[in-house]
Amino acid sequence: MDVKDLLLFFYTESPLHAGASDSEGIIDLPIQREAHTRYPTVYGQSLKGALRQAAEEHTEWTTADVHAVFGSPVGGRGGTTAGLLSVGDAQLVALPIPTLRRTFAWVTSVIALGRLSRKYRAVGLTEHPVPPAEPEGVIAIGHGWTGDQALGPLVLPVDGAVEGAAEDGRNRLVADWAARIAADAFAPEPAFAPFSRKFGEDLLLVDATAMATLVEEGTEVSVRVQLNSGKTVENGPFHSEYLPAETVLASVLTLRGRSDGAPPDPDHLRLLRSLLHGPGTVLHRLGGDETLGKGLVWTRLVDTGSGTGEGTG
Numbered sequence: 001m002d003v004k005d006l007l008l009f010f011y012t013e014s015p016l017h018a019g020a021s022d023s024e025g026i027i028d029l030p031i032q033r034e035a036h037t038r039y040p041t042v043y044g045q046s047l048k049g050a051l052r053q054a055a056e057e058h059t060e061w062t063t064a065d066v067h068a069v070f071g072s073p074v075g076g077r078g079g080t081t082a083g084l085l086s087v088g089d090a091q092l093v094a095l096p097i098p099t100l101r102r103t104f105a106w107v108t109s110v111i112a113l114g115r116l117s118r119k120y121r122a123v124g125l126t127e128h129p130v131p132p133a134e135p136e137g138v139i140a141i142g143h144g145w146t147g148d149q150a151l152g153p154l155v156l157p158v159d160g161a162v163e164g165a166a167e168d169g170r171n172r173l174v175a176d177w178a179a180r181i182a183a184d185a186f187a188p189e190p191a192f193a194p195f196s197r198k199f200g201e202d203l204l205l206v207d208a209t210a211m212a213t214l215v216e217e218g219t220e221v222s223v224r225v226q227l228n229s230g231k232t233v234e235n236g237p238f239h240s241e242y243l244p245a246e247t248v249l250a251s252v253l254t255l256r257g258r259s260d261g262a263p264p265d266p267d268h269l270r271l272l273r274s275l276l277h278g279p280g281t282v283l284h285r286l287g288g289d290e291t292l293g294k295g296l297v298w299t300r301l302v303d304t305g306s307g308t309g310e311g312t313g
Contacts, residue, residue: 002256002257002260002261002262002263002264003254003255003256003257003264004254004255004263004264004269005122005123005124005252005253005254005255006123006252006253006254006255006272006276006301006302007119007120007122007123007125007184007250007251007252007253007301007302008090008250008251008252008253008276008299008300008301008302009093009181009184009185009248009249009250009299009300009301009302010042010090010247010248010249010250010251010286010297010298010299011185011186011246011247011248011281011297011298011299011300012243012244012245012246012247012249012296012297012298013245013283013296013297013298014245014293014294014295014296015220015222015242015243015244015245015294015295016031016042016242016243016247016286016287016294016295016297017029017031017240017241017242017243017287017288017289017294017295018031018032018041018042018043018046018243018286018287018288019031019032019287019288020032020033027221027239027240027241028238028239028240029238029239029240029241029288030241031219031241031242031243032046034091037111037215038212038215038216039091039092039111039112039215040092040095040215040219040243040247041089041090041091041092041249042089042090042249042251042286042287043089044086044087044088044089044090044251045087046286046287047087047089047090047251047286048070048085048087050284050285050286050287051070051087051275051276051284052066052070054275054284054285055069055070055271055275058271058274058275060271060274060275061271061275065267065268065271067081067083068083068084068258068265068268069083069084069085069255069268069271069272070083070085071083084255084256084257084258084264084265084268085253085254085255085256085272086253086254086255086256087251087253088251088252088253088254089251090249090250090251091112091115091116091249091250091251092112092215092247092248092249093108093112093113093116093181093185093248093249093250094106094107094108094112094181094199094203094247094248095107095108095214095215095218095243095244095247096218096244096245096246096247097151097152097214097218098152099149099150099151099152100149100150101144101145101149102143102144102198102201102202104202104246105145105151105202105203105204106199106202106203106204106246106248107151107203107204107205107206107210107211107214107218108177108203108204108205108206109205109206109207109208109211110131110132110133110134110135110205110208111208111211112211113129113131113132113177113205114131116181116250117129117130117131119250119252120302122252123252123302125302128180129173129176129177129180130173132170132173132174132177132205133170134207134208135159135170135205135206135207136207137156137157137158137159137206137207137210138151138156138157138158138159138204138205138206138207138210139158139159139170139171139174139204139205140158140159140160140171140174140203140204140205141160141171141174141175141178141200141201141202141203142160142171142175142201143160143201143202144160145158145160145202145204146158146159146160151204151206151210151214152213152214152217152218153213153217154210154213154214156206156210158204159171170205174203174204174205175200177203177205178199178200178201178203179200181199181203181248182196182197182199182200183196184300184302185199185248185250185300186199186281186300187280187281187298187300188280189280192281195246218244219241219242219243219244220241220242220243220244221239221240221241221242222239222240222241222242223237223238223239223240224237224238224240240289242294253272255268255269255272272301273301276299276300276301277299277300277301280300281298281299281300282298282299282300283296283297283298284296284297284298284299285297
């Protein structure tokens with residue numbers, strides 16, 4: 001094998017604006033979305049640029065390492081060379097949605113979990129929950145998620161596991177996915193423990209129709225203006241869209257060897273793990289509006305040997 005595939009999870013610490021090229025309706029600065037599903041995404045080219053900048057600022061990375069892994073800089077002297085690292089789009093795994101019960105829940109879909117299942121398979125991890133069948137309504141793990149529930153702008157019937165009743169295989173499958181994602185996306189340390197536990201209790205599988213509404217209505221829209229020296233509005237208002245904090249995404253990265261048929265350089269793998277995983281998770285900045293505190297994202301690699309997050313705390 002002359003490539004190494006890595007599964008990388010992203011967990012947003014603050015709202016994330018990975019900007020699209022054109023405005024949409026009243027939103028002047030929308031986020032990137034897939035054309036066919038309308039699911040929020042972060043394009044691979046945007047990710048690669050942000051990760052390259054992080055590598056350039058990382059103490060363990062030399063200039064030669066950055067050029068080898070990410071490619072030569074654009075506009076530099078001499079010919080350009082492609083990097084050894086390919087970065088796939090960060091696709092949606094679970095989106096936080098406000099609720100009347102337990103503050104918020106994460107919603108996912110058959111499409112999102114099916115894609116994640118393929119990512120696990122792509123990196124050689126075959127022992128993971130099977131993709132679920134399309135639900136009628138909403139399937140929950142339990143913990144009070146039963147009956148009509150307000151999920152963002154929708155009120156939907158939720159089929160939650162009932163205490164004392166026979167276990168439903170659909171609820172068990174959602175619970176298995178919640179446990180697997182929580183183990184791989186959240187670092188095993190006290191700062192993440194409440195959210196990891198909550199994810200294991202409050203992940204909801206929604207049908208395709210509901211998910212289509214929630215991915216459109218579940219983002220944040222901020223209104224901003226630009227003031228002049230006299231503190232009066234000079235430009236605006238501008239409407240900017242953000243993925244909310246607590247969003248979970250995943251991407252597959254592929255590292256090649258230095259020449260055809262050669263395995264990836266172990267030192268390049270070590271540098272990528274240090275950059276993207278560190279002691280268990282690493283905080284990066286992605287997207288725009290960095291000066292406003294936006295775009296803080298935790299990254300965490302999945303160990304293709306054990307099938308769980310590489311860090312142990």
